[in-house]
Amino acid sequence: MVETTEQNREGADQRRPDAEMTASEVEVWFVREVLPLEAILMRYLRHNWRDRGDIEDLRQEIYVRVCEAAQRQIPDMAKPFVFTTARNLLITRARQGHVIPIEVVADIETLNISTETPGPDRNVMAREELRRLQAAIDRLPARCREAVILKKIEGLSRREIAARMGIAEATVSEHLATGMSSLASLLYGGDPGRAP
Amino acid sequence: MTDANWFAANAKDIDTQAAIWLERRDDQAWSAQDQTALDAWLAEALAHRVAYWRIKAAWGRADRLVVLRSAVSDAPAPRGRFIPPVLLKIAAVFVVVAVAGALAANMLTRPKDRVFTTPIGGHEIVRFADGSQVELNTDTILRARMTTDQRVIWLEKGEAYFQVKHDALHPLIVMVDNHRVTDLGTKFLVRHDTARLEVAVLEGRVWFDVPDGRMQPPSLPLAPGQVAIASGRNVSVERKSMRTLTNELGWRRGVLVFRDTTLADAAAEFNRYNRQKLSVPDPAVGFIKIGGIFEATNVGAFTEVAEDVLGLRVKDHGSEIVISR
Numbered sequence A: 001m002v003e004t005t006e007q008n009r010e011g012a013d014q015r016r017p018d019a020e021m022t023a024s025e026v027e028v029w030f031v032r033e034v035l036p037l038e039a040i041l042m043r044y045l046r047h048n049w050r051d052r053g054d055i056e057d058l059r060q061e062i063y064v065r066v067c068e069a070a071q072r073q074i075p076d077m078a079k080p081f082v083f084t085t086a087r088n089l090l091i092t093r094a095r096q097g098h099v100i101p102i103e104v105v106a107d108i109e110t111l112n113i114s115t116e117t118p119g120p121d122r123n124v125m126a127r128e129e130l131r132r133l134q135a136a137i138d139r140l141p142a143r144c145r146e147a148v149i150l151k152k153i154e155g156l157s158r159r160e161i162a163a164r165m166g167i168a169e170a171t172v173s174e175h176l177a178t179g180m181s182s183l184a185s186l187l188y189g190g191d192p193g194r195a196p
Numbered sequence B: 001m002t003d004a005n006w007f008a009a010n011a012k013d014i015d016t017q018a019a020i021w022l023e024r025r026d027d028q029a030w031s032a033q034d035q036t037a038l039d040a041w042l043a044e045a046l047a048h049r050v051a052y053w054r055i056k057a058a059w060g061r062a063d064r065l066v067v068l069r070s071a072v073s074d075a076p077a078p079r080g081r082f083i084p085p086v087l088l089k090i091a092a093v094f095v096v097v098a099v100a101g102a103l104a105a106n107m108l109t110r111p112k113d114r115v116f117t118t119p120i121g122g123h124e125i126v127r128f129a130d131g132s133q134v135e136l137n138t139d140t141i142l143r144a145r146m147t148t149d150q151r152v153i154w155l156e157k158g159e160a161y162f163q164v165k166h167d168a169l170h171p172l173i174v175m176v177d178n179h180r181v182t183d184l185g186t187k188f189l190v191r192h193d194t195a196r197l198e199v200a201v202l203e204g205r206v207w208f209d210v211p212d213g214r215m216q217p218p219s220l221p222l223a224p225g226q227v228a229i230a231s232g233r234n235v236s237v238e239r240k241s242m243r244t245l246t247n248e249l250g251w252r253r254g255v256l257v258f259r260d261t262t263l264a265d266a267a268a269e270f271n272r273y274n275r276q277k278l279s280v281p282d283p284a285v286g287f288i289k290i291g292g293i294f295e296a297t298n299v300g301a302f303t304e305v306a307e308d309v310l311g312l313r314v315k316d317h318g319s320e321i322v323i324s325r
Helices: A006-010 A023-048 A052-072 A076-095 A102-110 A126-138 A142-152 A159-167 A167-187 B013-027 B032-044 B047-070 B085-099 B242-248 B263-273 B299-308
Strands: B116-119 B124-127 B133-136 B140-144 B151-163 B172-176 B180-193 B197-208 B219-222 B227-232 B233-241 B254-260 B277-279 B289-295 B313-316 B320-324
Touching: A023 A052, A023 A076, A023 A167, A023 B013, A023 B047, A052 A076, A052 B013, A052 B085, A076 B133, A126 A142, A126 A167, A126 B047, A142 A159, A142 A167, A142 B197, A167 B013, A167 B047, A167 B299, B013 B032, B032 B047, B047 B151, B116 B124, B116 B133, B133 B140, B197 B242, B219 B227, B219 B233, B227 B313, B242 B254, B254 B263, B263 B299, B277 B299, B289 B299, B299 B313, B299 B320
Parallel strands: B151 B172, B277 B320
Antiparallel strands: B116 B140, B124 B133, B133 B151, B140 B151, B151 B180, B172 B180, B180 B197, B197 B219, B197 B227, B227 B233, B254 B289, B313 B320
C-alpha cells in the first residue's frame, strides 16, 4: 500500500539504528520537541542558578548538548532528556565554580516534569498564536517593532522599509536582526501570552 | 568542544550572528556565494546551527502575522474573504503602529498578497484572474501572490483544492511551510494539519519538493492517484483510488463520506468542521467501523446514528459531545 519512494531509500528519511541523523532531521526534532520546552527550561534555570548573566549561555549549552546527542540518535522523549541534560550541566558548572547550590540536585523532582510530550505550543489555536505573536511584538523596542511589522505584515523588502522609515538599509538590517533574536526569546523563552 | 571551557562562545553573540544571517538571507540580494558563506558558518559549530534553527523557527512563526495585512491595506473585499472580528481588532492595533508615518511612502509598487480565510465549518471558492480556482475547506488560511510574472500561494493552515490554469512559463506554486508543490497542469488537493502535510493529485502532474534540497533529492513527481504524505522527517507516497480521493473531496459538496472508517477517525473529521467537539474516550468504541454520507456540519445526524444504529450512549455537555458504550 505504501510505496517507499526513491527519496526514502536514498535520502535521510530511513531510520537505520546506527545512522547519523541528518541536520534537517535534528532541526525538525529540535524545533518541534525542544523549543516548546524553552519557557519551562528557562524557569528551571532561573530558579536553580543565581547568576542571571549565565542563563542564556546555559540554555545554549543545553541545546548544543541535546542536539549533539540527537545527531547520533533522536531521543524518544524530549522532555526528560532536556531536563536531565540541564541538571547535569548545572551540577558540572556548580562544581567548577566550587559552589553547589542544594536546589540544583533537589529541584528536578519537584518540578513536576511529566513524560508526556505535547507542549501547549503544539496545538495552539490560530488566534491564540496570533495573540502571543502580537504580545511578543508589542514588547520589541519601537523602531525595531516598526521594522518587523513592515517586514512581516506588509511584506516589504529591506530597501522599502528603509524608504518608509527614512533610515539607512543597514539600520533596517540591525533592527530586523534584533527583532528576530528578541522574538525567539519572547516566543519560546518568555510567556508573552500572559504579558500585561 | 562543548566541555572544554565554561562556554564555547557567548550565546548572545551567536544569536546575534544567526539573526544577521537570517536577515540577510531573507533579502532579494542573497547570492550563491552568500549561501556558501552561510553554510560554512553553520558547519563551524553545532552552537551556530542550534541558534540559527531557533531564530528561524521563531521568525517563521511570525509569518502568521500576515493575516493581519488584508485588514490593513486592501480596499475592496474580494469574494471569498472572511476576516474574523477578533483579527480586525488586533489589526486595528497594528494600523496605528504600521500606518502612522508610513502612508506617505505608500507609493512604492510591489505585488500585493491577498489573504483568504474560512472559519470552522466554512467553505469558499476563490477564482483568480488567470482562470485558476482554489476551494478552501474549513478553518483555512491562504495567502496568494498572483501577478503577471509570479503565481505563489501559501497554505498557512487548513485544506484547499486547486484547479490550476496551466502556464508553463509561470507555474503555480503552493508553499506549505518549506514544502513546495509546483503545478504542471493540474487538479490537486493540499491538506495541512499540525504535524502532517498531504498532497493528492487528481489530474495532471505536480512536483513535490521537500525542505532543504541539499539533504535530499530535490523533487518528487506525483501523478494522478498518488498522495504524498510528509510528517516530520518522513515523506512517503501512497496510491489511493479515484473513488477514495473523490470521497475525500466530499467537503466540496458539504459532506463527509465514510467507508469502513473508525468512529474515532469519523469524530476527528467532524471536529474539523464544528465547534462542538465529538469525543470518543473509550478506544474500543473508537475502533467501531462505520460507513455513510453525512452533512459535515450536522453533528446531530451523526450522533443519532451512533445512538440508534450502533446502540451507543451520547451525552451532550455543551462544548463537547461524548460517545460511549
